[in-house]
Amino acid sequence: MGALSNILVVAIEQAVAAPLCTSRLADAGARVIKVERAEGDFARGYDTAAKGESSYFAWLNQGKESVCLDFKKATEAKLLWQIIEKADVLIQNLAPGALERAGFSPDMLLKRNPSLIICNISGYGDRGNLAQKRAYDLLVQAESGLISVSGDKNAPGRIGVSICDVGAGVSAYAAILEAIISRSQTGVGESISISLFDVAAEWMTVPYMHAEYGAGAPVPAGLCHPSIAPYGAFECEQSKLVLISVQNEREWQRLCTDVLNSDALLNNALFNSNNQRVENRSALEQEINAITRQLSANELQQRLQNASIAFGAINSAADLSSHPALRKKSALTADGKPMCLPAHPVVRATSIAKSVPDTQEGMNAQAELDVDAIKRTPSVGQHTAAIRAEFSVTDENSSS
Numbered sequence: 001m002g003a004l005s006n007i008l009v010v011a012i013e014q015a016v017a018a019p020l021c022t023s024r025l026a027d028a029g030a031r032v033i034k035v036e037r038a039e040g041d042f043a044r045g046y047d048t049a050a051k052g053e054s055s056y057f058a059w060l061n062q063g064k065e066s067v068c069l070d071f072k073k074a075t076e077a078k079l080l081w082q083i084i085e086k087a088d089v090l091i092q093n094l095a096p097g098a099l100e101r102a103g104f105s106p107d108m109l110l111k112r113n114p115s116l117i118i119c120n121i122s123g124y125g126d127r128g129n130l131a132q133k134r135a136y137d138l139l140v141q142a143e144s145g146l147i148s149v150s151g152d153k154n155a156p157g158r159i160g161v162s163i164c165d166v167g168a169g170v171s172a173y174a175a176i177l178e179a180i181i182s183r184s185q186t187g188v189g190e191s192i193s194i195s196l197f198d199v200a201a202e203w204m205t206v207p208y209m210h211a212e213y214g215a216g217a218p219v220p221a222g223l224c225h226p227s228i229a230p231y232g233a234f235e236c237e238q239s240k241l242v243l244i245s246v247q248n249e250r251e252w253q254r255l256c257t258d259v260l261n262s263d264a265l266l267n268n269a270l271f272n273s274n275n276q277r278v279e280n281r282s283a284l285e286q287e288i289n290a291i292t293r294q295l296s297a298n299e300l301q302q303r304l305q306n307a308s309i310a311f312g313a314i315n316s317a318a319d320l321s322s323h324p325a326l327r328k329k330s331a332l333t334a335d336g337k338p339m340c341l342p343a344h345p346v347v348r349a350t351s352i353a354k355s356v357p358d359t360q361e362g363m364n365a366q367a368e369l370d371v372d373a374i375k376r377t378p379s380v381g382q383h384t385a386a387i388r389a390e391f392s393v394t395d396e397n398s399s400s
Contacts, residue, residue: 002029020169068381144200332376
């Protein structure tokens, strides 16, 4: 039982943003009915990395119910209306205007179910000349300027995960929770709009302010921080890299004296404030690298740890699997194959976080410990018959 165990969510969703939002709602106990086309959410076909299933779909759709219906048909629309009239939340991220053209406008939805919370996720919002423009994560990264401050100065690059989709999904989740709280006080639902562009633009506030009011937005800095130094990757023996982050003058002093053993570096007038270190970054990094190249990565990290200086290893996705901080959860593919995935980021005292092996034996052991049962991804239309029966639309009277 979760905090949202009495909440029914209708998810007319695809890809990443809306499915991430509803996966969070499902994790909190909500019942999520995922409305799919006959061929299913197109994210099902992105890849086969999750033991034959799409990694995106396996990540974002555990524990949901899948119903296939074509709500452009009258009888199928009737079924959808019957579900919506009993729902607490409707979330959708179809192509701009698709749901409204099918007769499910926000005004009509709230007329039929005044307590309904509607969440629309789009690329560029629902007003203005760009409302009808299709948008995907990489395109929004580009248009919002995220790419212009990412990557290397010689090669701006995409952020390596679908960050705009993820941000929109998490923002939508927070907005829906706020709306649920508001409804508990007023009894009235509302319509919420989230756009990928708005999310990305808000994240760009600091570069935006530098561009509008400062000396210009920062350029891509690779593994360096554009406005703090030293904050970046430094080379050790065997060309291994260690990230070092110095946030204030006390840390700078400890880095020089306790880690690098260099009074000359500490007393160099070129580096006696953060602004001067940023201005003279090239000379600063050259001098630090001259020292760190004589140390093994392990030795440098131990010195940094002892001096209470923030540092990090540059790990690969494969390295993540064995990282000591990684918490895992058990999951099942639609055909019952066990997986271990990174766990939900929120840890409650009532839950047990435990890393488990990617085996059936490990999952059985976890199942005995976990508060929640192991969830699985639904196959396309897996729950269609049951949902038709529950909402009083049989196969005989549902044909067009």
